[in-house]
Amino acid sequence: MRDPNEVDFARLTMSPEDPTCFALRTTIGAMTALALAGAVELHHPWWAAMTVWLVAQPAPGAYLARSLARLGGTACGSAIGVVIMHALQGRPTASLAALASWLALCAGAGSLFRQSRNYLFVLAGYTAAILVLSNLGEQVHDPELALDRVLCAVIGIACSTLISLHRLLERGQDLREQMVPLLQRSLERVRGYLFDGRAASPNPLLAELAALERAADFSASGDAQHVRRISGLLLQLVALTPCSGRDTSPALPNCQRSPAIPISELIASAAAAKQHGLECVLDELSQAMHRVDDVSIRAMYAAAAALDTSSVLLAAARPVIALALAGAFWWTTAWQAGNVMVMTAALFGCLFSSHDDGSQMLIHVLTGSLLGAVLGVGTRLLLLPHAHNLASTLLCITPCLLLGAWLMRRPATAKMAIDLTMTFLLTAQPTSAPAPHEIVLGQAAAILIGVLAAVAAYWLVPATPQSRSRLIAQRIGRLTLRVAETRSPTRAIRALSRLSAAEVRLLGYVDPADRTFAAAQRCVAEVRRAVAQYHPATGSDGSSAPISTTTVQALRRASAALSASIESEYRREAS
Incomplete structure (x- = not known):
C-alpha cells in the first residue's frame, strides 16, 4: 500500500528552499504578526503568529489557496460561533449539541473536497468550537472574540505574504506540461495494442499518473479538474488495452503508422478493429484535449465526483465522537480546564476527518503536542515572567519558533513540527499576563488529553489509506x-x-x-x-x-x- 501523502515536492513545486532560510523567514513573519496583533490590543494575539505557520506551504499555489481558505473558514466559523453563543446564552449542553451538529456538517461536507477546499470547511467547524468553548470556560459572552480571531487571521496571512513574496513570484511546473508525455505514452500504448496486438506493462505509466494525481492536490490553477478528467480517460485506455491481446480483435498490421500518433488515426483504427469502447474513449480524449477551456467539461467532471454516503458519514462521525468523549470527561470531572480539552478534541477530530491517513497523523500530532507543551510551559513559567517588554518577549520565544520552522522542512519531522509550534504558542501565550503554575500546567494537560480523545475517536472510526x-x-x-x-x-x-x-x-x-x-x-x-x-x-x-x-x-x-x-x-x- 502506497503512502498517499508521500509527494515529490521537487517535481510539484518551485526550487527547494533551504530549511534554515525557511525557518528564518517563517519565524520573522510569525513574530511580526504577534507584534502587530499585540500592538492593536487583540485578544489572544498568538493566533496571528499561529496563522503564519498554518498557511506556510512549500508551493506558491498551495499557499494562496490555503490563505484564502484560512480567511474564509475563519470568517464563517466565527459567524456561526457568535450565533451559537448569542442564541444559547452559554448553556453547556445545548451549546455542545449545537457544536456537534455544526462539526458533523462541516466535516461531512469537507469530505467531498480536497486540500484547501477541505481545509475551508473543517476550519469553519473548529473555529466555531474554539469561540464557543472559550466562552463556556470563561462564563462570559464576548462577541468581540470572533472579530479578533478574524483580524488575527488577516494579520497572519498579510505577514506571511510579505515575507514569502519572492517565493510567490516563482512558478512551478504546470500540470498540463506534466500531462503531455503521459498522453503520448498512452497513445503509443494504444497504437502498439491495435497494430501489434499487444501492449507493454502499464505499471510505469500508472505510477506516473498516480504522481500527477497527487500533484493536482497542490495546484491552485484551474488545471486540476481538467487533468483529473484526462487521467480518468487515460486509465480507461489502459484498462481497454491489457498486456495480452487475447481478448481483443486481431491486430491491424497493414495499417499505416504515423510517428506523430495523431489521435484521429487511432480512432479510425479502433473503429476498424471493432473496438468500440476504445474508439469512444479516444474520441472523448480528443474532445477534452482540444476544449481545455470549456467550462462544461470541468463541470461534468466535478459532478462526476458525486456524493459517497459512506465516506461522508464516517467523516462526520469522527469529530462528533471526539467531542462526545472529551465532553463526557469534562461533565464528569467538572475540570476547570475542561473547555480547553474539549476544544482540542473538536479541533483535531474535525481537522483530520477527511485526511487520507488521519489515524497516523494524530500520532504525529500527539508527539508534536507533547514536545510543544513542554517547551511552552517551560517558556511561560521560567522565561516570560522576566520579559517586561515586547522585544524581550519575542527574544524568549524565538528559539522555539526557529526550531519548529526548521523541523517543518525536514521530511522526518515535518508532520509533527507544526503541532509542536502550535502547542508551544497555545501554552506559552506570549504577551499574556502571568498565570499561576496550576493553571498553566492544567491548560497544557487539557490540550494533551484533548488530543488523546481525538486519537480514541479515530481508533473507533479509523481513517487510514x-x-x-x-x-x-x-x-x-x-x-x-x-x-x-x-x-x-x-x-x-x-x-x-x-x-x-x-x-x-x-x-x-x-x-x-x-x-x-x-x-x-x-x-x-x-x-x-x-x-x-x-x-x-x-x-x-x-x-x-x-x-x-x-x-x-x-x-x-x-x-x-x-x-x-x-x-x-x-x-x-x-x-
Missing part, C-alpha cells in the same frame, strides 16, 4: 452493478463518469500492480464496453434497448471479482 481505498473500491463495484441493472444510457454514462473519477482517486492509494486495482480496472473496461453498446435513446424516458446478456454477465463477474479482492485484502490486513 486501507480503509479509504476499500471504500473507493466498494463504490466502484456498486457503480459497475448499477450499469448492469439500468436500461438508461444517461444513467449508465453518469455511472461511468463517477466510476472513472473513483478510479483516479483509487490510484492515489494503491500500487498499480495491486490485485484490487487490477480488478477495479477490469470494472472500468467492462463498463466502458457496456456504455459503448448503447444507441441514441428512443424511449420517452430516455431509455433504449438493453445491453446484451453477455455484457451484463461480464459486468457482474467484474464486480464480483472486485468484491472478492476487497474481502481477501481485508482478511489479510486483519490477520
Whole structure:
C-alpha cells in the first residue's frame, strides 16, 4: 500500500528552499504578526503568529489557496460561533449539541473536497468550537472574540505574504506540461495494442499518473479538474488495452503508422478493429484535449465526483465522537480546564476527518503536542515572567519558533513540527499576563488529553489509506452493478463518469500492480464496453434497448471479482 501523502515536492513545486532560510523567514513573519496583533490590543494575539505557520506551504499555489481558505473558514466559523453563543446564552449542553451538529456538517461536507477546499470547511467547524468553548470556560459572552480571531487571521496571512513574496513570484511546473508525455505514452500504448496486438506493462505509466494525481492536490490553477478528467480517460485506455491481446480483435498490421500518433488515426483504427469502447474513449480524449477551456467539461467532471454516503458519514462521525468523549470527561470531572480539552478534541477530530491517513497523523500530532507543551510551559513559567517588554518577549520565544520552522522542512519531522509550534504558542501565550503554575500546567494537560480523545475517536472510526481505498473500491463495484441493472444510457454514462473519477482517486492509494486495482480496472473496461453498446435513446424516458446478456454477465463477474479482492485484502490486513 502506497503512502498517499508521500509527494515529490521537487517535481510539484518551485526550487527547494533551504530549511534554515525557511525557518528564518517563517519565524520573522510569525513574530511580526504577534507584534502587530499585540500592538492593536487583540485578544489572544498568538493566533496571528499561529496563522503564519498554518498557511506556510512549500508551493506558491498551495499557499494562496490555503490563505484564502484560512480567511474564509475563519470568517464563517466565527459567524456561526457568535450565533451559537448569542442564541444559547452559554448553556453547556445545548451549546455542545449545537457544536456537534455544526462539526458533523462541516466535516461531512469537507469530505467531498480536497486540500484547501477541505481545509475551508473543517476550519469553519473548529473555529466555531474554539469561540464557543472559550466562552463556556470563561462564563462570559464576548462577541468581540470572533472579530479578533478574524483580524488575527488577516494579520497572519498579510505577514506571511510579505515575507514569502519572492517565493510567490516563482512558478512551478504546470500540470498540463506534466500531462503531455503521459498522453503520448498512452497513445503509443494504444497504437502498439491495435497494430501489434499487444501492449507493454502499464505499471510505469500508472505510477506516473498516480504522481500527477497527487500533484493536482497542490495546484491552485484551474488545471486540476481538467487533468483529473484526462487521467480518468487515460486509465480507461489502459484498462481497454491489457498486456495480452487475447481478448481483443486481431491486430491491424497493414495499417499505416504515423510517428506523430495523431489521435484521429487511432480512432479510425479502433473503429476498424471493432473496438468500440476504445474508439469512444479516444474520441472523448480528443474532445477534452482540444476544449481545455470549456467550462462544461470541468463541470461534468466535478459532478462526476458525486456524493459517497459512506465516506461522508464516517467523516462526520469522527469529530462528533471526539467531542462526545472529551465532553463526557469534562461533565464528569467538572475540570476547570475542561473547555480547553474539549476544544482540542473538536479541533483535531474535525481537522483530520477527511485526511487520507488521519489515524497516523494524530500520532504525529500527539508527539508534536507533547514536545510543544513542554517547551511552552517551560517558556511561560521560567522565561516570560522576566520579559517586561515586547522585544524581550519575542527574544524568549524565538528559539522555539526557529526550531519548529526548521523541523517543518525536514521530511522526518515535518508532520509533527507544526503541532509542536502550535502547542508551544497555545501554552506559552506570549504577551499574556502571568498565570499561576496550576493553571498553566492544567491548560497544557487539557490540550494533551484533548488530543488523546481525538486519537480514541479515530481508533473507533479509523481513517487510514486501507480503509479509504476499500471504500473507493466498494463504490466502484456498486457503480459497475448499477450499469448492469439500468436500461438508461444517461444513467449508465453518469455511472461511468463517477466510476472513472473513483478510479483516479483509487490510484492515489494503491500500487498499480495491486490485485484490487487490477480488478477495479477490469470494472472500468467492462463498463466502458457496456456504455459503448448503447444507441441514441428512443424511449420517452430516455431509455433504449438493453445491453446484451453477455455484457451484463461480464459486468457482474467484474464486480464480483472486485468484491472478492476487497474481502481477501481485508482478511489479510486483519490477520
